[in-house]
Amino acid sequence: GNVSLWGGRFAGGPSEALQALSQSTHFDWRLAGHDISGSVAHAHVLHGAGLLTDDELTAMVDALERLRADVASGAFLPVLEDEDVHTALERGLIDRAGADVGGKLRAGRSRNDQIATLVRMYLREESRGLARLVLDVVDALVAQADRAGEAPMPGRTHLQHAQPVLLAHHLLAHAWPLLRDVERWIDWDARAALSPYGSGALAGSSLGLDPAAVATELGFAGPVENSIDGTASRDVVAEFAFVAAMLAVDVSRLAEEVVLWATKEFGFVKLHDAYSTGSSIMPQKKNPDVAELARGKAGRLIGDLTGLLTTLKGLPLAYNRDLQEDKEPVFDQVDQLSVLLPAFAGMVATLEFDTERLASLAPQGFSLATDIAEWLVRTGVPFRVAHEVAGACVRACEEHEPAIELWDLTDDELAAISPHLTPEVRTVLTVEGSLASRSAHGGTAPVRVAEQLDRARARAAEL
Numbered sequence: 001g002n003v004s005l006w007g008g009r010f011a012g013g014p015s016e017a018l019q020a021l022s023q024s025t026h027f028d029w030r031l032a033g034h035d036i037s038g039s040v041a042h043a044h045v046l047h048g049a050g051l052l053t054d055d056e057l058t059a060m061v062d063a064l065e066r067l068r069a070d071v072a073s074g075a076f077l078p079v080l081e082d083e084d085v086h087t088a089l090e091r092g093l094i095d096r097a098g099a100d101v102g103g104k105l106r107a108g109r110s111r112n113d114q115i116a117t118l119v120r121m122y123l124r125e126e127s128r129g130l131a132r133l134v135l136d137v138v139d140a141l142v143a144q145a146d147r148a149g150e151a152p153m154p155g156r157t158h159l160q161h162a163q164p165v166l167l168a169h170h171l172l173a174h175a176w177p178l179l180r181d182v183e184r185w186i187d188w189d190a191r192a193a194l195s196p197y198g199s200g201a202l203a204g205s206s207l208g209l210d211p212a213a214v215a216t217e218l219g220f221a222g223p224v225e226n227s228i229d230g231t232a233s234r235d236v237v238a239e240f241a242f243v244a245a246m247l248a249v250d251v252s253r254l255a256e257e258v259v260l261w262a263t264k265e266f267g268f269v270k271l272h273d274a275y276s277t278g279s280s281i282m283p284q285k286k287n288p289d290v291a292e293l294a295r296g297k298a299g300r301l302i303g304d305l306t307g308l309l310t311t312l313k314g315l316p317l318a319y320n321r322d323l324q325e326d327k328e329p330v331f332d333q334v335d336q337l338s339v340l341l342p343a344f345a346g347m348v349a350t351l352e353f354d355t356e357r358l359a360s361l362a363p364q365g366f367s368l369a370t371d372i373a374e375w376l377v378r379t380g381v382p383f384r385v386a387h388e389v390a391g392a393c394v395r396a397c398e399e400h401e402p403a404i405e406l407w408d409l410t411d412d413e414l415a416a417i418s419p420h421l422t423p424e425v426r427t428v429l430t431v432e433g434s435l436a437s438r439s440a441h442g443g444t445a446p447v448r449v450a451e452q453l454d455r456a457r458a459r460a461a462e463l
């Protein structure tokens with residue numbers, strides 16, 4: 001039979017080619033549960049407007065709940081002729097409630113307001129689940145930072161040795177952006193929490209239906225202000241996609257460090273067997289595939305965001321079928337993050353840092369030169385001069401064959417560079433001295449990092 005939703009105007013069904021192009025059930029079927037919840041809420045407002053009798057409402061809701069159970073069990077599935085999730089579920093409803101009752105549900109709503117509502121319901125729910133998974137990564141970072149204690153490492157800028165920092169400080173520098181990503185989804189939710197249901201195709205409904213009642217029943221804070229905006233806009237979807245892409249980028253930056261750290265040349269970290277892979281040909285290999293996949297998936301998630309924004313950029317108001325293309329990008333983001341984040345959290349939790357190697361590398365590469373300059377400043381030397389003097393120390397070290405480190409300079413060599421360089425300068429030529437001196441808020445001094453660790457842990461627990 002003709003299962004399409006627009007039989008009256010059309011003499012025949014769609015061509016096979018159109019059907020193949022148009023169909024979305026292979027991806028929008030995941031919205032079926034939300035669609036049915038929307039239909040139950042819509043039945044309630046139809047009843048409230050006097051458009052369904054008590055008995056019809058009971059029969060309708062009963063049929064929808066049976067349909068929900070059949071969808072959940074897999075007993076009811078979309079067929080080839082069902083254009084989208086809405087079409088399929090209307091067929092399922094009419095099968096169960098009969099055409100007289102089932103045929104009344106569509107009054108006053110359009111697939112345009114339906115789909116705009118369902119995608120918000122879906123993304124709001126998924127954002128909460130994904131946020132838990134992000135917090136598992138944060139927990140793993142916080143636990144590693146806790147375990148690292150006061151262990152130092154070489155801090156880098158431009159990938160060159162810069163200044164010694166605490167390993168815990170560095171690990172927490174990856175935790176804060178992830179906490180902000182979770183906060184971004186929480187902020188986003190305030191904008192996603194408005195329901196387009198009741199917008200109809202674009203202009204609203206003439207049937208006396210109450211959009212606020214539907215919104216409340218579906219867990220929204222209220223209805224959207226403008227029915228055209230409600231059906232035509234997807235900025236809420238794009239903002240979700242930005243947060244997902246940003247999160248993937250934040251994860252990818254840590255992933256890149258893990259890839260580097262696990263090399264022979266860096267030798268900072270060992271990966272657990274359960275979170276690394278071997279080679280089919282090279283028996284010695286242990287590869288950081290979790291980190292590499294994280295890096296790779298970041299590109300994919302950026303692509304999802306980019307594709308979505310590109311779909312939106314030229315669209316006139318109100319609904320256009322192009323908007324059907326809004327879903328696969330964000331569904332893909334959700335699916336990718338759902339498999340990535342648990343593996344990533346496990347990899348981070350099981351990293352084994354070579355803290356001895358990190359400690360021995362921390363002062364190398366003249367990373368204490370800034371400490372010399374700042375020590376001179378504390379003795380009254382202008383920074384311009386101090387910077388030159390410290391730089392001259394580095395040059396003196398490099399003139400040795402082979403080069404020596406700053407603390408290897410003799411008292412005479414120091415005095416020859418500058419009379420200000422008394423032997424007391426040696427107090428800052430240690431990693432411990434350098435770390436302890438950076439004791440302002442947010443700095444790498446152990447006492448500050450311990451406080452920071454407490455705050456990161458507390459923030460993660462709050463979210």
Ligand code: ARG
Nearest residue numbers: 024084111112115321323324
């Ligand atoms: N499958 C459509 C979508 O995802 C639902 C809305 C279709 N509306 C329409 N008038 N064709 O956007």
